[in-house]
Amino acid sequence: MSLTIVDNATCAFCGCVCDDIEVHADEHKIVAAKRACILGKAWFLNHTTDKHYPDALVDGRETTVDEAVQVAADLLDRADMPLVYGMSNITCEAQREAVALAERLGGVADSHTSL
Amino acid sequence: MGGKVSCTLGEVKNRADFVLYWGGNPAECHPRHFTKYALMPKGRFVPRGRKDRTMVLVDIRETKSVKAADIFLQIRPGKDFEALSILRALVKGQHVDEKQVAETGLTLEQLTDLVDRMKRAKFGVMFFGMGLSMTRGKHMNSASILTLAAELNAYTKFVAMPMRGHGNVTGADVVMRWTTGYPFGVNFSRGYPRYNPGEFSTVDLLVRGDVDAALILGADPGATMPQPAIDHLARIPTVVLDPKVTHTSRLARVHITTAVTGISAPGTGYRMDEIPLPLRPALRSPYPTDEDVVRRIHQAVAEKPDWMAAGGQTTTTQI
């Protein structure tokens, strides 16, 4: 199995966002995260490409992402005051999309900062 | 925000000869904060690294970070605001009441020594954690330490910085500010951004039952929020996007599994000092990214009739 080395990878676990991590990965999992701290190592090595979880669940039933997206859109659109919350462990690009969605819905956008 | 006198972490690395942590435990929560940024590294103007710096830790208990400190000040729980106010008075040479000092669990001698060291520093920095910003006094404590740092600039160079946790929570603040003007808790129900912490903050909205649907992403409130807030999330239709099936997923109507940010989802993350960094994923995920799924939900919503009336928007006169 071939080994990929990503130099200067960024650890998104804590607010330090260290970007000097040398990540070694095979096609399936990360096998090493050099220079990462104990928390970062645990975070990097905790992930694989396995499908541990179903693509999507609607009312506890496994389904496709397409269907779940449609149901999510229905539920959120029907609401008078939907909340879009969290946004800590996602990229800025996803945050930007989330704000745009909250705006379209006429709801509230909020993050961990409000705690 | 009432103001903030701060810097990027490299300024601390290159210049700080006085480093104070208040209400935080970096040894266990931000392990490389000491080694890569603030304490151990050799900097341009602190060539001997740790030897050129004095480190003070203020906390309510002895944590693992104490070992790294030159001075540990054990403060009585809930007395941070009082201690900071006394420090501000001492910095300005004002009289302080011995009885009030005693209440903080510290002595006047300790606090006077601290102020002397702060003023003698060439470049001082105070990092503050949730032990300050999330305990009695909350944002007033943050304001107080930020003001102390600002006022110290009358004597020497001083900065302060919150120790933000949670991956890219800083990015959320940054993105919301440029898109809406406000850092969090933004209400679009009138079609434009409004902000009122305490009214439009998530816990308050949930506990009061003010929202009637929720999209949760990059967080697991089902594991962390007060029970009445969780109860409301279970009552309303909730949608969760997360790499794992979380506590919140279990009480949600919809869960969609997404790629892990930085592991298998590319993009940008912000460091606690608001420096943007590219994420370089090492794995390919079998799941779509949060960005992709949110965009698809948005597209599906956009195909429905808009609640906003049609017609052009006007560039009204600004006042």
Add this chain to the structure above:
Amino acid sequence: MLRIVGGQVYDPAHGIDGVVQDVCIQDGRIVENVDAAPTIDASGMIVFPGGVDVHTHVAGGSINFARAMTPEDHRRTTAFIRSQTNRAGVGGMTPTTFATGYLYAGMGWTTVNEAAVPILSAKHTHEELRDIPIVDKSCCVLLANNEILLDLLEAGEMERAREVVAWQIWASKAYGVKAVNPGGVAAWKYGKNAEQLSEPVDGYHKVTPAKIVAGLAQIVDDLGLPHPLHLHCNNLGVPGNLTTTLETMQNLDGRRAHMAHLQYHAYGGDDWSTMRSEAPQLADYMNAHRNFTTDAGAVLFGDTVTITADGPWQHLLYKLTGRKWGNLDVENETGCGIVPYTYRPTNLVNAVQWAVGLELLLLIDDPWRVFLTTDHPNGACFWRYPEIIQLLMCRDFRRDCMAGQSDKALSRIHLPDIDREYTLYEIATITSAGPARALGLPRKGHLGVGADADVVIYDQDDDVARMFGHPRYVIKGGEIVIEDGDIRATPEGRGLLVRPPHDEQIEAFLRPLFEDYYTMSFDNYSVEMERIQQPEICDCIDTE
């Protein structure tokens, strides 16, 4: 395709001064003629090339810091309500990105230059620029306090410094080079400043502000950047700073420079109580030295928030006002300070500042070299430009504005003695043709064949501020984007860049220094091309 018929055209780049003629548009450009195109009947209207802002602060860490510090202003300002096609936002002192695009376009401005970008957070600036719709965007990278460069100047290594600057411009995906308080911001890292041009900067033996300015101006010319060094002088805002400003200009010794927000650099007096306008002296110098362009950085009375990389000045302003203070020092590169501020007509210093901006605009005789700006949001917000146009075009209005001022204030200024009134042709020059030429953008600021079809059409109106605040049509890249105040379309703007060639070996020099000085990985430092919306790489020029 579009044909604008019957309007009075003002196109200073071609000497066209109110001539009634058609303007034809095809594929986003001005063309000689179009067949069977839709027409806009502009009879009785005035046609200008789209406005160009040479110096503004609209995107990136500093303005976003200011947004965080002024929620009370967002609350009271006019909001932008989302429509089916447009994004929501707030205007005010620090408009959100979407609102910034709508407000600029709504006023007829179609190109803006963000004047202050640290390399370290340039990704952030470009992310925000991407979210400013309609207008085309360029930006200037902050280099006059970059410690790697200062070290090279200290060592006398000019050639290597030039290669580093070329690399830094491309790394930050910038268009030009900005110098802010040369040496002073670096000194501020230890709480000091640089007040004397010929004294070594704190921490250095040879490098002085004068050497930094001359060195950077030389490098910018050697690299052939289309925009000259964009210079914010030392001692901004300080009484008596005229001396510093003139010395800085003399020190440039014939090299090109754009002198930013000159209003803040034209004061006499010894302290706040004796401060006075020295605009005539500075205007004389500008008139006699054609190597300079400048923008006014004009002040209008009211609330705003000051934003600058000039950290030590902002500390002083905080001490003077006792208001909120934001500061963010950027490792090895620059700083940033934020202080909310209210300009009051009853305040002597503010009254002088208000007059100086207008005096410079009125006394510098060549409108091709002095441009309309407020150093947004420092002197006033950009959406107040129409008020300044009114002040320039109407002497009586100026006099009315001065009617309430004290004799003391009037004795410190020269505005009451100035009779000049700007013509429409001159307004088109200082708002569009001139700044486009100073930026070195050959397709901007004019209506000749081949120009970008950025056109603004005003209803003729005796109320000048109303006329310029409310164009009848704004056309960007050939598309009608604003019609009578309504936003019709919100196309993406272009990102304007330059790519001066550099020696590839310079990375081998920079990498180890970077690893010692910075806390980020060298390979993560540069802005990736994917972050630039519709990038357009502009040509470097021969500056000989």
